[in-house]
Amino acid sequence: MTCHAGATVAAKNNAVKRVALLGMPNTGKSTFFNRMTGATAFVGNWPGVTVDLMQANVKINGETAEFVDLPGIYDLNGFSEDEKVVQRFLQTFPVDLMLVIINASQIDRQIRLPLQIKALGLPAVVMLNMADEAKRYGIHITPEILSERLGMPVCLLSAKYGKGYTNAYLTIAKGLAAQLQSCIVGNTKEYLELEGQVTPSAIQSLLTGAVVMPSQLRKNITTTIDRILLHPIFGLPIFFAGMFVLFWFVWNLGLPSQDIADKVTGWLQSNVIEPLVSPLPTVVQDFILSGLWGGVATVASFVPLILLFFIMMAILEDSGYLSRSAYLMDALMSRLGLDGRSFVLQMMGFGCNVPALMGTRVMRSKALRLLTMLIIPFALCSARLQVFVFIIAAVFPNGNGAIVLFSLYILSFVIALLTAALFKGVFKNEEPFVLELPPYRFPTMRQIFLRAWGEVTHFLRRASKFIILGCVAVWFLTNLPPGATGLDTWGGKLGSLFSPIMQPIGIDTHLTLALIFGFIAKEVVIGSLAVIYGVNGDAVGGAIASSVTFIQGYSFCIFCLLYTPCLTTIATMYKESKSWKYTGFALLLSFVIAWVSSFIFYQGASLLTR
Secondary structure (H helix, E strand, C coil): CCCCCCHHHHCCCCCCEEEEEEECCCCCHHHHHHHHHCCCCEEECCCCCCCCEEEEEEEECCEEEEEEECCCCCCCCCCCHHHHHHHHHHHHCCCCEEEEEEEHHHHHHHCHHHHHHHHHCCCEEEEEECHHHHHHCCCEECHHHHHHHHCCCEEECECCCCECHHHHHHHHHHHHHCCCCCCCCCCHHHHHHHHHHCCHHHHHHHHCCCEECCCCCCCCHHHHHHHHHCCCCCHHHHHHHHHHHHHHHHHHHHHHHHHHHHHHHHHHHHHHHHHHHCCCCHHHHHHHHHHHHHHHHHHHCCHHHHHHHHHHHHHHHHCCHHHHHHHHHHHHHHHCCCCHHHHHHHHHCCCCHHHHHHHHHHCCCHHHHHHHHHHHHHCCCHHHHHHHHHHHHHHCCCCCHHHHHHHHHHHHHHHHHHHHHHHCCCCCCCCCCCCCCCCCCCCCHHHHHHHHHHHHHHHHHHHHHHHHHHHHHHHHHHHCCCCCCHHHCHHHHHHHHCHHHHHHHCCCHHHHHHHHHHCCCCHHHHHHHHHHHCCCCHHHHHHHHHHCCHHHHHHHHHHHHHCCCCHHHHHHHHHHHCCHHHHHHHHHHHHHHHHHHHHHHHHHHHHHCC
16 A cells, blocks of 8 residues: 655654544544543644644554544534644644544534545544434434445444444454555645535435435424523523532532541641651751642642532533533624634633633634633633632631632623623624534533543642642742741742732732742642641631631632633643734733732722721
């Protein structure tokens, strides 16, 4: 089998076969990838490709195969950033087998991708996922006929429940075995010449006799639920009520779990860490206990809360409701120069701003991408969530913390909308909004666990890097020069340097220093507070409660919510915008908005309480 031009650009070891997954959004592609790879997947950096792709090595018939999860796209010949990423990947890297994942219940609209792959001459297997849903909708598919007409294997399966998975696995193994000595590289330019072959008539000819679609999909529970959740009057109130329930669960279940984690880290300190470091010099003991362990233990106590948060988010996203929130918000967002996708991406920013920024690639309009990227950093990410829960619990002990926490979510939403309204004239968008609503699906426990566990492990990886680095740096700043204390330390002087700026918004020197290190990663804020106050666990909250009023604490939360995002977010923003000028403008804008918002609240609340 001969190689297309370009295979030498990224020659790969023939001992490892490469399998690439391709599919439209919401087809269950990632679910299938997770089922194939289990917990072995990691983020790979592919030279020349402007996005990090998930990849994993899987044993297929005793041989290693490299699986790569490509971005979800609608058209292999499209112009969105994600579609360009796929095009560049296929032009640059050898692929032994393509797995084209299709939603079986939407086969008439998605069969175009396999036809495009066929036109490229790439070896492929078509996975008709969600076959159980298609059957419930009255869709009958004969995979043997489709396979014969496409010239590639076709499998029916449900990646969610594992039905048909064994057959899919065997088909993949057979496909790889047939590709011995292959080094095929897809060539998008070649595809442009074959575009005319993928016509509506070609699609109709392919499906006739192989797929029986009912003239009208049978009435189902999705239609019934949508009448309520997408109601033009009640839809939005129901959505925000649902978000309040999410924060209520985080507050009322997350805090008790944090107490348990505090007891575990406290026991470890008393029975393991302290005995181990007792022979060391006092200054070294203080560094390990206060500088290193104190910060890490305080942050680690939030792992159960983060796990709970992402369990709730996994249910929200995988159920199909997140797409409906885009539909609900599109009318409002369009008046602000955005569309429903912008709202969904901001919701994705709840977990982390970074993937939300990367998600803007699905937008063809550059102006829409830039305006959406401008508002995403205002989303209340999981790192900020930890800070808010910690501060609110310390300075607002009346048991209504869930309401206070929810108010910060509403504030982030309002600030994002106001910012979009302010700059919609600068970033003018004319791209139409097209959205396909998937049916409601309750995710399986396995899906929920994998999603939540993936996020927690990501959090722990960050903890092992940024948080430890930040806590160590704070310890040195608050303990040097030798013998200095309080404002005489380097940290005290650094905090005092910003005092003229932070004092009008009620943020003292200690909190200012924590915010400075929060620039590295927002998780560092909590760990640095433990180091700054020289205590950990519940004692940190007690120290803050004795020196910070509720008005000061809430002002601190507002500023932390809106000010400069973390280093990873900044790097991603630059990578996506390809402009330091735009990135610098976004950073300055967020700082100004944060300061003005905190100033209005702090000064206004102070006047009212005098």
